[in-house]
Amino acid sequence: GAGVSQTPSNKVTEKGKYVELRCDPISGHTALYWYRQSLGQGPEFLIYFQGTGAADDSGLPNDRFFAVRPEGSVSTLKIQRTERGDSAVYLCASRLDQGGTIYFGEGSWLTVV
């Protein structure tokens, strides 16, 4: 596709439920990033994939958060037992290679009620 695509664009879920957020990067981009952004804050790094492997997952806040990228393209961020504090915009970005520009998707707005 022309840009980074994220689905769903909006998700409202109940506390305790499981949520999956999908990211489809720009074709050919080997690096993929997930961020979480709360109102008035900068994007908080969660995880970085290089190809299929998680090169750096040090930003995942706890074991309720998990992400995969099984074929080195589409990635899914999985959140178990959601809490109200998980409400935020989840941004995905991709880049062609190390040192290049990253391009963001429009984000998935998650609200946990």
Added chain:
Amino acid sequence: QKEVEQNSGPLSVPEGAIASLNCTYSDRVSQSFFWYRQYSGKSPELIMSIYSNGDKEDGRFTAQLNKASQYVSLLIRDSQPSDSATYLCAGDDMRFGAGTRLTVKP
């Protein structure tokens, strides 16, 4: 843990003035730095990248990098109301600072 710190905001300048945004970083490994602009409710978009010490100019924007001081800045000349946004900096590990909110008043 690499960290990026940005000058505290919000920053307000009159239309036509120069806006100066600053960023310091804690590691000496990063070789490239990026400035992103984020409008309210939108995703960040790249303004400028800089890889070498010194200045890099692109239209009304100038990025300045000083690797010895671990400091990178963004100057916006002839500020316009449309420049009102949050400005984010990052090193090549793509970890962002908290951002500086800029308001340009007509």
